[in-house]
Amino acid sequence: MLEIKNLHAEINGKEILKGINLTVKEGETHAIMGPNGSGKSTLSSVLVGDPKFKVTQGTITYNGKNLLELEPEDRSREGIFLSFQYPVEIPGVSMVNFMRAAVNAHREYNGEQPVSATDFLRLTRQKRKLLELDGKLASRSVNEGFSGGEKKRNEIFQMAMLEPKLAILDETDSGLDIDALRIVANGVNKLKTPQNAAIVITHYQRLLDYIKPDIVHVLYNGQIVKTDGPELAQLLEKNGYDWIKSEFK
Amino acid sequence: MEEEKNNIIQEVTGNEYKYGFETKIDTFTFAKGLSENTVRLISEKKKEPSWLLDFRLKAFRTWEKMEMPNWAHLHIPEIDYQDIIYYAEPKQQIAEGSQDIDPELEKTFDKLGIPLNERGALAGGMAVDAVMDSVSVRTTFKDTLASKGIIFCSFSEAVQHHPDLIRKHMGSIVSYKDNYFAALNSAVFSDGSFVYIPKGTRCPMELSTYFRINAANTGQFERTLIVAEDDSYVSYLEGCTAPQRSENQLHAAIVEISLAERAEVKYSTVQNWYPGDKNGKGGIYNFVTKRALCAGEGSKISWTQVETGSAITWKYPSCILKGDNSVGEFYSVAVTNNYQQADTGTKMIHIGKNTSSTIVSKGISAGHSENSYRGLVKVAPNASGVRNHSQCDSLLLSTTCGAHTFPYNDIRNETAIVEHEATTSKISEDQLFYCQQRGISVEEAIGLIVNGYAREVTKKLPMEFAVEAQRLLAVSLEGSVG
Numbered sequence: 001m002l003e004i005k006n007l008h009a010e011i012n013g014k015e016i017l018k019g020i021n022l023t024v025k026e027g028e029t030h031a032i033m034g035p036n037g038s039g040k041s042t043l044s045s046v047l048v049g050d051p052k053f054k055v056t057q058g059t060i061t062y063n064g065k066n067l068l069e070l071e072p073e074d075r076s077r078e079g080i081f082l083s084f085q086y087p088v089e090i091p092g093v094s095m096v097n098f099m100r101a102a103v104n105a106h107r108e109y110n111g112e113q114p115v116s117a118t119d120f121l122r123l124t125r126q127k128r129k130l131l132e133l134d135g136k137l138a139s140r141s142v143n144e145g146f147s148g149g150e151k152k153r154n155e156i157f158q159m160a161m162l163e164p165k166l167a168i169l170d171e172t173d174s175g176l177d178i179d180a181l182r183i184v185a186n187g188v189n190k191l192k193t194p195q196n197a198a199i200v201i202t203h204y205q206r207l208l209d210y211i212k213p214d215i216v217h218v219l220y221n222g223q224i225v226k227t228d229g230p231e232l233a234q235l236l237e238k239n240g241y242d243w244i245k246s247e248f249k
Numbered sequence: 250m251e252e253e254k255n256n257i258i259q260e261v262t263g264n265e266y267k268y269g270f271e272t273k274i275d276t277f278t279f280a281k282g283l284s285e286n287t288v289r290l291i292s293e294k295k296k297e298p299s300w301l302l303d304f305r306l307k308a309f310r311t312w313e314k315m316e317m318p319n320w321a322h323l324h325i326p327e328i329d330y331q332d333i334i335y336y337a338e339p340k341q342q343i344a345e346g347s348q349d350i351d352p353e354l355e356k357t358f359d360k361l362g363i364p365l366n367e368r369g370a371l372a373g374g375m376a377v378d379a380v381m382d383s384v385s386v387r388t389t390f391k392d393t394l395a396s397k398g399i400i401f402c403s404f405s406e407a408v409q410h411h412p413d414l415i416r417k418h419m420g421s422i423v424s425y426k427d428n429y430f431a432a433l434n435s436a437v438f439s440d441g442s443f444v445y446i447p448k449g450t451r452c453p454m455e456l457s458t459y460f461r462i463n464a465a466n467t468g469q470f471e472r473t474l475i476v477a478e479d480d481s482y483v484s485y486l487e488g489c490t491a492p493q494r495s496e497n498q499l500h501a502a503i504v505e506i507s508l509a510e511r512a513e514v515k516y517s518t519v520q521n522w523y524p525g526d527k528n529g530k531g532g533i534y535n536f537v538t539k540r541a542l543c544a545g546e547g548s549k550i551s552w553t554q555v556e557t558g559s560a561i562t563w564k565y566p567s568c569i570l571k572g573d574n575s576v577g578e579f580y581s582v583a584v585t586n587n588y589q590q591a592d593t594g595t596k597m598i599h600i601g602k603n604t605s606s607t608i609v610s611k612g613i614s615a616g617h618s619e620n621s622y623r624g625l626v627k628v629a630p631n632a633s634g635v636r637n638h639s640q641c642d643s644l645l646l647s648t649t650c651g652a653h654t655f656p657y658n659d660i661r662n663e664t665a666i667v668e669h670e671a672t673t674s675k676i677s678e679d680q681l682f683y684c685q686q687r688g689i690s691v692e693e694a695i696g697l698i699v700n701g702y703a704r705e706v707t708k709k710l711p712m713e714f715a716v717e718a719q720r721l722l723a724v725s726l727e728g729s730v731g
Contacts (some may be wrong), residue, residue: 051678076688088683092701101697102687109688141701151354158687 001026001197002047002067007058008156009046018222019058024166027194031213032201032224032235035241039222040228041085044170048082049075049200062166064167076102077109079165080195083155090142095154095197096124098142106162127160131187149180156187163191167198173207183212200242205237218243266523267537268494272357274380275340276464282331285309288436289384291336293548295405296437302632308425310436314390315429316473321592322621322653326497328446330536335437337382339462350387357381357413362717363459375486375713376401380471381495383439390454392530394536398446401456404472407443414445418476422505422569429535430501430563434470438503441471446481446512455711460500462491462522462533468499475505477512477547484515486714489558496561498523502537510545510572515553517710519718527616529680530559539566543575543601547630551578552595553709555718560589564641565623567596577606580706584722585618585650588669594655599635599665608639611703613722614650621653628665635665643673644697644702696723 007020016039024030034040047060048103049072060067067075080104090098102116103123115123116224124138131153143151152231169188173181188211192198202213208216216233218226220241225248226232236244262674278527279290288309292302293482343352350365358365358379364388365379376390377402394401400411407415413594425435442458462469478482491498500522506514509695516539535558541550552566568577579595597606614620620643628635643652676698684694700707702721707718 050682071686071687072682073690076686082686083684084686087331088677088679090680090683090701092704093697098684098687098697101684101689101693105688105690105693136613196441 001063003061005059007046007060008056009042009053011042012162013051015056016053016222019048019224020224022217022224024199026197028215029192029198029213030199031208031216032199032219033203033216033217033233033236035245036203038219040219041170043083043219044168044199044201047168048072048080058247064087072160073105074109076162077106081159081162081164081167083159083167083169084151085174087143087146087151089146092185095139095144099124099158101114102158103161104199120217123161127157127209130160130190133146133181148175152176152184152188153180160187161186165196167191167196169198169200171201171202171203173202173204181207182196182210205233208233218244220248250309254520260424266493266728268321268490268521270360270363270521271492272353272463274351274353274463277338277340277672278334278464278467279336281334281466281615283333283437283682287335287397288410291437291439293566294336295408297408298305300407304332304420305436306427307310308432309437311426311430312432312436314467315432318429319549321623322619322655323563323590323592324559325534325561332463332466334464336439337467338384339381339386339463339475341386351667352728353444353591354381354386357461357463358387358459361459363488367632375457378403378442378456378458379461380440380442380458381461382469385440385442394452394454397450397453398447399450399452400443400524401663402443402495404438404443404474405548407474411445413444414476415443415474418474418505419472420505422540423503423538426537429641434472434501434503434538437468438472440671441473443473444475444483444485446483448478449480450478450484451500453480455486457486457488460489462498463717465494466498468501470500470727471502473502473504475514475516475522476516477499477509477548479512480508481509482513482582485514485517486711488521488714490673491533493523495526499536500533500537500559503614504537504539504566506541506550508541508543508545508548508575509516510548511547512545513549513551514541515551515585516541516566517714518554518556519710519714519721520554520556520558520562521721524562524589525587527587530561532589533558534561535559535564537564539564540569541567541577543567543577543604545575546572546601547574549576549578551580553580553706553711554582554593555703555707555710555721556583556591556593557721560590562589562593564593565595567598568696569598569600570606571600572604573601574603575601576604579606579608579610580709582611582613582703582706582718583611583620583622584613585615585620587618589616589618591619592621592623593696594622596625597625597627597637599637602632603634604632605636606638608637609705610639610641612641612643612652613646613699613702614643614652616700617647617649619651619653621655625659626667628662628667630661632662635662635667637665638666639669641669641671642702644699645673645675678692688716699723
């Protein structure tokens with residue numbers, strides 16, 4: 001599904017990613033862990049085409065397409081979803097309008113008619129339950145005045161609405177209490193199918209207790225320095241990142 | 250990236266003005282030019298009583314001695330008042346006295362989305378007075394409304410059938426001496442709407458006037474008068490469009506609203522006069538005096554305006570809060586793009602005790618446009634317990650536009666609580682990217698964000714208008730980020 005080769009990327013002339021190689025197949029869940037500043041969020045930003053970052057070298061192939069040539073909105077319409085670490089507030093724009101614009105943009109891209117109001121509301125209600133969000137959500141402005149936990153649940157709600165092929169969860173666990181974490185993780189798990197894939201970026205093992213990864217990578221200083229099964233996450237939890245830092249200095 | 254964005258701005262702001270078509274209809278017009286004789290001819294054409302002609306002539310003589318105001322933050326090219334036609338009347342191809350409407354006119358208003366046929370009206374009903382150039386061509390639901398004692402008709406008709414009401418109220422709120430354009434309007438006004446809501450009556454449907462300029466080289470000078478008696482309520486809407494032409498056209502209107510005790514009037518405007526092309530050629534010059542007098546205790550006037558059109562907008566819907574406990578509200582979104590200029594705002598004149606006012610102004614500027622908020626909050630010495638809250642926000646969508654705020658406070662009573670907040674912002678890259686990541690294109694994202702920004706105002710509009718306003722905001726601006 002996704003193949004990243006020798007990816008280099010920079011922000012304001014400073015190189016952050018220094019040759020990433022990563023392959024994600026259908027049905028897989030990958031965890032990317034690593035200490036602060038290692039480039040985890042940069043990787044997710046580059047995958048979704050955030051214009052703040054510049055790719056200087058390497059290739060990303062997604063379902064046979066050159067991902068780097070696609071506009072951010074087309075990457076979304078092709079099924080790549082990012083759950084933002086810091087979801088953005090858009091005052092005055094209701095969630096329902098925002099989501100309808102998004103869902104219809106996806107539908108138009110796939111040559112489908114816009115969703116009818118009734119179908120849309122039904123879909124919203126159904127997906128909302130998954131995240132234990134109440135009906136007031138629809139009329140509230142996008143992320144405005146949401147608590148940290150609500151913002152993250154709202155991200156996964158949007159993911160549920162858009163049913164992506166590749167979901168990238170960027171530090172979705174940060175700022176969540178244990179109940180919210182359970183709800184979010186539960187939502188993500190329910191959305192998992194053998195046809196889609198997920199990349200879970202996290203600093204801690206905690207989230208991985210709920211979302212079980214197939215493969216765990218350690219990102220350090222802009223490179224993936226270790227790849228292994230779920231036991232790697234436990235090792236990191238126990239020993240911290242210092243042993244990695246010393247090993248790869 | 251920057252260049253790409255500019256391209257999007259260009260592309261989107263180059264959008265065709267949807268209402269720029271012209272109706273081919275035989276039109277009777279006066280010769281160009283303005284003199285005492287023009288004024289007499291208009292009055293004669295309308296078979297007006299002599300007191301009204303006298304009113305016009307006094308106004309004309311006053312206007313002749315006045316100078317064009319130049320205090321606004323506007324660059325107004327010299328207007329040749331002798332090069333304008335002051336009266337244009339579409340000739341309807343129907344039998345004299347018939348209730349029918351010329352099919353060509355009906356088609357025109359259909360195209361504008363204005364049903365002139367009562368059967369075609371929206372559920373819930375909206376009564377329409379349709380004004381083309383200098384005359385009202387149709388007023389719907391007159392009979393339904395009359396059964397409740399409500400008068401809704403063209404101004405000319407009101408002069409004939411309700412002369413006492415017109416004589417009592419016309420010019421009582423906006424005097425013909427008030428300002429240059431008010432004097433001009435008072436001399437040459439041609440048509441408009443008259444609304445009378447009797448005591449204790451709640452108007453059962455929205456009333457609206459749709460102003461259409463069609464004839465070339467013609468100015469439109471309409472007057473609207475709304476009289477709301479004790480304990481009455483009405484929601485009134487005003488819409489405007491004009492054909493796309495390379496010459497400028499003048500529109501100078503007066504709106505007067507009189508509110509008795511506990512009367513409530515909501516006046517909503519979606520102003521979409523032709524704004525000129527992307528190089529600033531053509532477009533309507535819109536010089537309007539709108540004022541409401543809350544004469545009665547506990548009365549309430551609410552102005553909501555969405556201004557997207559006109560090459561130049563000069564307009565300050567105002568509230569004179571004379572009755573104790575009366576309330577004035579002003580909610581405004583003014584959008585300027587390309588080379589449009591707007592100087593708009595309000596005046597809240599607190600005379601009665603415990604009067605309160607709210608001002609919410611959202612300026613959205615793009616291209617090379619200039620957008621100013623100008624507002625006065627005045628509290629008279631005897632007006633104790635006054636409250637005002639003003640909020641003036643500017644959203645800038647390019648680096649070449651200008652946004653200005655000119656708030657004036659004149660507070661003569663120390664018990665007044667007057668608050669003013671102002672913000673200036675841009676659409677953030679983060680907001681745009683967030684939308685894009687959800688599959689929403691940049692253009693659509695800007696439409697969404699701008700509508701969100703203006704929502705505090707547009708949500709005050711009646712449903713049918715709100716939808717139109719949202720579409721207009723998106724069309725006139727989507728994609729404009731600098």
